[in-house]
Amino acid sequence: MPHQVKIQEIGFITHDVLQIQTERPADYHFEPGQATEVALDKEGWREEKRPFTFTGLPDDGFLQFTIKVYPDHNGVTDTLQTLEQGDHLLLEDVWGAISYQGPGVFLAGGAGVTPFIAIFRHLAEQGKLEGNRLLFANKREKDIIMQSQFEKWLGKDFINILSEEQNSKYAHGMMDTEFLKEHIPDTNAKFYLCGPPPMMESVQKDLESLGISKEQMVAEELS
Numbered sequence: 457m458p459h460q461v462k463i464q465e466i467g468f469i470t471h472d473v474l475q476i477q478t479e480r481p482a483d484y485h486f487e488p489g490q491a492t493e494v495a496l497d498k499e500g501w502r503e504e505k506r507p508f509t510f511t512g513l514p515d516d517g518f519l520q521f522t523i524k525v526y527p528d529h530n531g532v533t534d535t536l537q538t539l540e541q542g543d544h545l546l547l548e549d550v551w552g553a554i555s556y557q558g559p560g561v562f563l564a565g566g567a568g569v570t571p572f573i574a575i576f577r578h579l580a581e582q583g584k585l586e587g588n589r590l591l592f593a594n595k596r597e598k599d600i601i602m603q604s605q606f607e608k609w610l611g612k613d614f615i616n617i618l619s620e621e622q623n624s625k626y627a628h629g630m631m632d633t634e635f636l637k638e639h640i641p642d643t644n645a646k647f648y649l650c651g652p653p654p655m656m657e658s659v660q661k662d663l664e665s666l667g668i669s670k671e672q673m674v675a676e677e678l679s
Contacts, residue, residue: 458546458548459484459547459548460546461478461479461480461544462478462542463476463477463540463541463542463543464477464479465477466541468537470599470600471598472524472525472599473523473524473525473567474533474537475511475520475521475523476520476521476536476545477512477520478518478547479518480517480518480519484519484547485514486510486552487514487552488514488556488571488575489552489554489556489572490510490550490552490571491507491509491551491552491571492510492547492548492549492550492551493505493506493507493547493548494506494507494521494546494548495532495546496532496535496546497544498535498543501535502546504532506531506532506533508570509521509522509552509570509574510574511574511577512574512577513577514578519547522602523536552571553677554575554674554676555575556575556578557646557674559587559588559645559646560587560588560645560646560647560648560674561591561639561640561641561645561647561648562575562589562591562648563591563593563636563648563651563659564591564649565592565593565650565656566593566594566595566599566601566651566652567601568651568652568655568656569590569592569601569602569650570650571650572590572648576588576590576610579609585609585610588610588613589614589615589639589641590606590610590614590615591631591635591636592606592614592615592617593617593618593619593651593655594617594618594619595618595620596618596620596621597625597626615639617629631655631659631662632658633662633666636659643666643667645672646672646673646674647663647668647672648673648674648675649673649674649678650676657679660675660678
């Protein structure tokens with residue numbers, strides 16, 4: 457049976473990223489990096505489940521989701537932005553293979569950064585951010601999710617690359633071998649991957665070409 461939870465807060469944190477805070481069911485536990493399937497508790501939408509990552513902390517008294525909205529899809533994320541405080545969501549059980557396994561390099565594309573939000577939040581709370589680096593690929597600067605928060609947490613270890621915008625502050629292009637070679641300080645570290653499947657396949661191949669093994673990689677799926 458899904459868990460029905462009431463929305464406590466909802467609002468945009470970038471032009472197309474929604475943050476939702478809900479009640480937390482009793483005995484509902486997750487590790488930073490994990491996710492669940494979410495559906496809208498509305499007629500015609502209860503079977504339309506989508507995977508979303510928890511972006512709050514395991515000991516918060518609430519649940520938080522940070523969700524990229526795709527208005528042109530006419531789907532779940534588009535409808536989510538019509539919800540209000542007091543509306544309900546349906547949550548399934550917790551799942552997910554991404555968890556913190558020691559200092560390393562986090563490689564994210566777009567909304568693929570969401571599992572890392574909870575991980576970095578947890579490390580910040582424990583004072584253990586040192587030795588971690590985030591390489592974040594987006595189309596434009598306005599797409600960078602939680603930019604100021606990541607800057608605060610990671611400083612110089614928060615490195616962005618933009619594919620569709622020339623910006624003097626950031627690298628331009630794709631997260632390719634050259635970019636990785638330049639920004640990976642230690643090839644013996646852990647590598648955490650999350651983003652669109654084509655990008656992740658390409659990044660995985662590039663990492664392997666740099667001598668990094670699959671055993672060093674943490675992701676939902678590796679090709």
